[in-house]
Amino acid sequence: MTRRVTIADIAAAAGVSKGAVSYALNGRPGVSEATRAKILAIAAEMGFVPNRAARSLSVSSAQAVGLALRRSARTLGIEPYFMELISGIEATLSAGSYGLTLQIVDTVEEEMEVYRRWWAERRVDGVLLCDVGVEDRRLDYVADLGLPAVAVGGPLDGARIPAVWHDDADPCREILEYLHALGHRRIARVAGFAHLLHTSTRDRAYAETAAELGLDAMTTVHSDYTGEQGARITRRLLTSAKRPTAIVYDNDVTAVAGLGVAHELGIGVPERLSIVAWDDSPLCRLTHPALTSLTRDITAYGAQCAEALLAHIGPVPPSGEAPAFSVQFQPAQLSPRGSTGPARD
Amino acid sequence: MTRRVTIADIAAAAGVSKGAVSYALNGRPGVSEATRAKILAIAAEMGFVPNRAARSLSVSSAQAVGLALRRSARTLGIEPYFMELISGIEATLSAGSYGLTLQIVDTVEEEMEVYRRWWAERRVDGVLLCDVGVEDRRLDYVADLGLPAVAVGGPLDGARIPAVWHDDADPCREILEYLHALGHRRIARVAGFAHLLHTSTRDRAYAETAAELGLDAMTTVHSDYTGEQGARITRRLLTSAKRPTAIVYDNDVTAVAGLGVAHELGIGVPERLSIVAWDDSPLCRLTHPALTSLTRDITAYGAQCAEALLAHIGPVPPSGEAPAFSVQFQPAQLSPRGSTGPARD
DNA sequence: TCGATGCGCTTATCCGGTTCAGCACCCCGT
């Protein structure tokens, strides 16, 4: 295990100074092309890789982005969303030779503390904020810190940090119109955390569309996205007097759990109950029947979020043209599968 | 956005030198208790957080651990295993104020390149190796690099790096004896990647136990752990001439997919087919019937792996007592649920 | 009373890069 090679070693080998080596390696002017080539050749031969800490100390940039997730291990495990998102984020970051630092936290306070520490330590150059809430203290907090951040969700009107989001209202309309066309009139919804921004966006969109279509009052029950609650709520809905003929779920996990409950109660899907899931993860194709769901490319979404963050972190745009502050991502699209069919009663 | 506070600022405020501040903050001798208290008070008041890069440069330690995952975004998303593992790893790391750096790669070559770069850059102090293979080039590679590493899986006889693993043979025996007791004689298995170490361990254990119990030759089909393959293989098994009365799956995803196929084919579970899943994720309780599965605490496993790595990275044990080189984790336990029952034919 | 000891702190150096000021040199026009 030989000692790490530093620019001083290269300088000695090339017979030049440290400064010249630095210029050569960074493609900056200050050395002749001949010298540059020689230095690059020697660096490559010696297998030089710059020490990240030294560089960070000099240029005061960590070349890393932070992601703090405020979800339990169980939820994170079962929800394909997060890993797909991370996967997309990661792809963009490593393409730009940025690292991803991950931390899992329990409370908002802890999460904000993590941001404070990361930023004070200069461990990250920016962060991505997931699970954007209706009232989200983190937005102002990171803005006050001066920590570059991008919200994964929105839109955030009047917010001081950029957001990447997709329209949730249109897909809601699409779902209801689809179910309405299939003859469904009693439609229930198993929603996600009530405090999340996209939940409230959907709450409103569903309510408006339901009114327009003249549907019976839509029952909406908020959940914590877990299978347990999805099952419990579905069981209650399906055993109530005015049983819905269709249930829409805000995520895939609760939808799969709901399908399980329908099986358990001997209620045929889609004959006597139609099911629609949000977030078309592979989970939705695991079941029988496969779940009709809202397809969106979460990995691409993650990639876009990371790009927005890098643009936000990056040097002041040379063209003087600032990157778009907020970006709207392609909306989710309905993928009909076996779990939806005509209403019977 | 005020400027970051450094030890020089604290030194100036306290009227002492930088060195004294460093000694005080790190709890080392060299300053009187009175001065130490004063410095600590000032540091706290000014909200001092040491610059990570500067510290790393001095002590040449990154205070971070790397994790490179060689799985597709889809697999990572759908398999609860990884997020639960990460969650556990993360808990241990942040308790020791270590960071977790995550990267997703496509090939072994790329993965090894990442290790080389991380180590050369001193971006990490050590790495965890997931998905240990039967012949695993990474083990020697990181050992040659001198990069501290711990394998998440084993046992690794004669390997140069420590491993944390759990016995896979005993649970295999437990499963087969259980199914045998229920009267099952034709048992099939949907296994995981053939090249993975634990797959081959299970291959052997199942074969041995099957022979002991006098079971018919067990059909084993290897898969890539995805729902698609799980479904396809199950469909083939269930439509073959000598249909198995029980199928054991190497992970939860393929098992859930298998259950879907049984529904699709109108084969009652557990009346005409029993299903056992490895890895008791919440996924197994989402379905109806809930899946009998092998419970293991993956989060705790991840925590243990991280602990082993930190012990391996850490300072030479002062007591002269080296940490255990390889650690065996608690074995998985069978949790019988609705998907298994007596064989009928 | 004097040298030895040790405490408490300062000074200086180092880690490995980046970057700025400055200098030697060459080319050029006049």
Add this chain to the structure above:
DNA sequence: ACGGGGTGCTGAACCGGATAAGCGCATCGA
């Protein structure tokens, strides 16, 4: 021949901590 200006490189400072060496001073035993 000489000043002006650009090129190509060097030396040194700097980023923010850790740490070894050194030094003044009080304490203590002989």
